[in-house]
Amino acid sequence: MAGVIRAVGRARARGEGRARPGGTIAYLFVLPAALVFALFYLWPALNTVLSSFFTWSILAPWQLADPATWQFAGLGNYVEVLTDGRFWNAAFNTAIWLVLFPIIATVLSLAIAIGIWEISRGARALRTVFVLPMTVSLTAAGVLWVLVFNPDFGVLPAALGVFGLDGANIDIGPLHLRLSEWLSNPGTLELGFATVNLVNLSAIMPAVWALTGFGVISFTAGLTAISPELIEAARLDGANRFQIARHVVVPQLRGAMVIVAVVFVIYALRTFDVVWVTTQGGPGTDSEVVAILLWREALAFFDSPSAGQATAIAVLLSAVMVIGAYPYLRSLLREAPE
């Protein structure tokens, strides 16, 4: 955290050389933003942190100004959450997202971007196909994929049926794949210490479909910045297509790769929408991620006194996010206007 403050300090030090002392007028420009931000972001955020140390429900909320509502729990909510099997189940499902979603989406978008970059005719049309789903809400993307998985008229079961694979059971070592019931029980992968419910993949698919476009756009921007001379030189040295892609092109995309990966990781950590419309976290809690569990703890039953645990989860989730994305946060602050 000190590093971030220092980065801000530097940005400000740079800024002070150029920005003019604003006097009262500066506050008039910034006042509306500060007011809205304080009332509808900082205040609720402060409430989240403080109320995570109390026992309360949505119907009888903890209030800073009203000591009658203070049912102090100390670290009780955190202990409760961290010793709850359901939390660790959700954390594990979120971890599945964290591993699979960024890898699948990054590799796919990198391959697609390089592929499109290598061709001439139809490049623009092809790129549009992959970029357009970015404007689709994850809610709608989930709805679309539920239709694709539909046992009666979904394309996936029908396509598998052509090969006689619809409903087939495939067991390869620890992998137990059932090519049916995509939204409830498509099988498991035994890791020894834990079991991966493959139903999580059914929720990850729509997110990959919707967000790959962001990677394609970012990698395309990186690719257009590579100088043709560099590739020509590699070619003259006798490098083939794959060697050029692997040793010349991909290293040049480092910057784009970092941004794409960070954005995908952030998305994976807080995923809610697409799980909500595809599996609702089910069956049971098989695909319940942290954001879904948090919502249910606080809001499934308004009179349930577990809102404090929900805010404790929110604090934990935010802490993981800030620590994990700390380098990215610093890079954002380094671009501070001067």
Next chain:
Amino acid sequence: MSGLRRSIGGVWWIYLLLVLFSILWLVPVMTVLMTAFRPLSEIRDGWWNLAGATFTLDNFVGAWSEAELGSKAINSAIITGFSVAATVTVGALASYAFVRLRFTGRGLLYFLLISTMIVPVQIILIPLLPWFRTLGFADGTWQPFLGMVLVHTAFGLGWAVFMMGSFMAGVPRELTEAGQIDGAGHWGIFSRIILPLALPGIVSFAIIDFVFVWNDLLLGLTLLDADHAPLTVGIANLQSAHLAQQDVISAGALLAILPPLALFVALNRYYVRGLFSGGVK
């Protein structure tokens, strides 16, 4: 331009793979179009059977009125329109202050605003519900909309200041100094020099904010009752009801997809430029 193409020949298999993938990518789109525009009874054996296919708008009528997605679409339009307008206005003013003025708390406020680009919305979500009740935003005709607009504004400000600020910082200092010499105050410089020149950046931000607010599910689901809920919530509720209403849901999903898509197609240049300025929300 294309890099390897000119140097090494034989790209047919790249085309093949790309076309295969784009077909995969278009499958959900074709599915939703066919399910939305054809009677459900006709597609039971697969929407790809086009023999004797009939196309109808009945599903849209059903979605709009019977499933009450029409009123939800209007709610979405109200929430999104006012949220984008408020975020752009408040955010542009603040961006100018961050870029061109010095004031106490500048670094701290900037740090807090930028942090919201990373901290998940869950950090404010739960206390907002009692907070809405305290402020009188929990029920009423327009009050829940106002509350929602203010939350979206607060949540969008970090992004607003980051994006519009970077565009405003790109306005040459000579221009604003010329304005100063001509006797323009901060308001004059902001409204007559900075705003017109940073307009592409402001439009980029407005589009991204529009897509973000229109597509929000979590805030709407948590904070708004059925009378004020946006389209995304309506669709999600239909979806989880587990009734065989795929036709109506498909029509509703298309309704939800169209406005951001139209905006994207019309203003593609601005949208892509906006995305380059630092990731997606």
